[in-house]
């Protein structure tokens with residue numbers, strides 16, 4: 001006789017690269033306990049694959065990781081397998097997503113919380129607030145700030161509870177600690193733990209000192225972008241070699257004077273460029289949808305929000321990608 005394995009494991013998969021992902025993971029941990037798996041876009045599906053055969057898995061929460069044309073069907077297929085084993089699954093996100101995929105997820109009875117108008121942490125807070133402490137509202141408000149979504153209906157309501165300056169400095173320090181520790185997964189998990197235990201960013205040892213170092217690096221990046229950025233008719237772009245692309249991309253956007261900025265950095269482990277794209281307030285095109293479409297055509301994957309998105313592009317295709325965006329902006 002085969003002994004039946006008791007299902008007891010609770011897992012949260014969340015985005016590792018920004019405060020919204022880390023905060024979502026912290027809120028899920030406070031509400032339900034369990035383990036956290038932090039992912040980035042290139043590694044997302046690989047990191048989730050072990051869950052397929054994890055017989056102990058009981059509940060799965062997936063937060064702040066957007067889907068794209070390349071991975072959406074694999075994602076649905078994996079969750080279908082888990083649902084067949086009666087694993088409880090919730091997907092909470094705010095990146096642009098094909099309605100067809102939402103329907104497919106709802107059909108297999110995945111709990112889908114999806115609003116492109118509020119950040120993921122605010123939606124996690126709103127969905128599970130009866131299981132969360134007051135401090136969780138503060139963490140969600142900080143995440144809304146870093147995702148440029150503190151002016152939305154739910155986000156602004158949460159921010160109103162707290163002193164604005166206190167939330168701004170906490171959100172910023174948290175962000176610099178996350179961005180500066182991307183190569184230290186254990187630190188990121190420690191951060192999730194501390195926030196889930198209702199610690200404020202300033203209570204985490206050395207967080208402000210670390211943020212100061214990051215700010216200094218950013219000032220150096222600003223000078224480098226100014227010197228090395230290239231400009232096409234409708235966009236500015238630059239390859240970044242010694243920092244993250246997402247830290248430099250706003251400088252590329254701002255200094256280029258164009259409505260779109262692109263920064264990209266080689267990911268040697270995957271043989272691709274990790275690409276960040278940002279749009280100005282005047283940019284009329286939904287960049288997340290555009291990048292999803294172009295990467296599906298030329299290779300790679302990507303997508304996200306209207307004015308902030310990302311992509312993973314095969315190294316040889318980067319010029320083609322930049323030219324395709326430049327032409328699409330012409331229309």
Ligand SMILES: [Mn+2]
Pocket residue numbers: 020021064094119120147
């Ligand atoms: Mn987010």
